[in-house]
Every structure is written in C-alpha cells, then in structure tokens.
Amino acid sequence: MWAKLIEKFDKYPSQQKVVKKLLQLGLKVENDKIYCDDVEINVSSLAKTLKTDRRVVVSTIKNIQNDEQLQNIFQNLKPSGPLLSNIASELRLGVIEIEGQGKKSGILSEVTKILADEKVSIRQAYVSDPEIDPIPHIMIITDKPVEGKLINHLIKIDGVSKVSLY
Secondary structure, eight states: OHHHHHHTTTTOHHHHHHHHHHHHHTOEEETTEEEETTEEEOHHHHHHHTTSOHHHHHHHHHHHHTSHHHHHHHTSOOOOOOOGGGGTTTTTOEEEEEEEOTTOTTHHHHHHHHHHHTTOOEEEEEEOOTTTOSSOEEEEEESSOOOTTHHHHHTTSTTEEEEEEO
16 A cells, blocks of 8 residues: 555655655644644754755655645554553563564464463553564563563464564
8 A cells, every 4th residue: 555655756765765754653734734743844854864955855746745645544544652662671671573474364364362371461552564664573561571482482473583572
C-alpha cells in the first residue's frame, strides 16, 4: 500500500524522501502545512533534516494536496506516541527487539504467547511497517527486564531472524 503512494513520486526522488519521512513519523499535511498531531512542523527544519531544499518540501505538500487520495491519507495521519525503548533502563523496564520477515503472519502473536506463558506483562508493542522500514522489527517494552533464556524461545518463531534483549 505505502509503495503505491510512494510510487506517485517516482519522478521526484527528493519529494519521495519527504513522503517517506512523513509516513515514518506520522506527520499530517493540512492547509499547506505539516503537523505532528496539532504541533506545526517547520518546513525548513524538515528540509534540513532530509538534506534537501525547503522548496522540495513545499512542492511535496502541494502535490499531496492536489491528489485526493494522498490528501485523504496525509490529513488523517497521526504519530504513534512515545516509544519507551531508549529510556527503558531508567524506568526499570525490559526491551525485546525482534527482526524478521515483516510480512510473515503470526510473529507478534507467538511473541505475546511466549511472554504470557512466562508471566511477563507488555507495556508497549511497536511493529514497524515492512514497506517503510528496510529491516522490519518488533519492539516490545515489558514491565520488567526479561531473562536471557527467552531468546531461545523467541528465535525459534517462524520468520524471526534476530532477537536482542536490553
């Protein structure tokens, strides 16, 4: 699905970079502006982050707003909220990062079953979109650090290629 949206910008690789970043961060496009929820994002700052000119970002906004399908999608995007993985140790939480086949069904289900069997409560679960993220992964934040023995169970899940605990 995302690939088809990004494909609309095939002739404009710089704008394609902008579109990917908007999708990755859940940034909304509305009324010639970019928003993170209800906070306006400075076009120049976004351009600088993407190492492009602000005019590219402005052109991307216009192209989005001139296409009904894109407009409907981008004006309804929302960021997914804070991901606690980088501050988990400060909060005495556990982190499980799993890489694998993003389009393989049942991976998250198997992970949650293993954690439930071990009486580990999940505080957050973030699954990256395999069409946006070149290395699809699942980030699970648990109510406590988990034991290393879980890696043996998690790595056996069909479609999982790597498991890390933090």
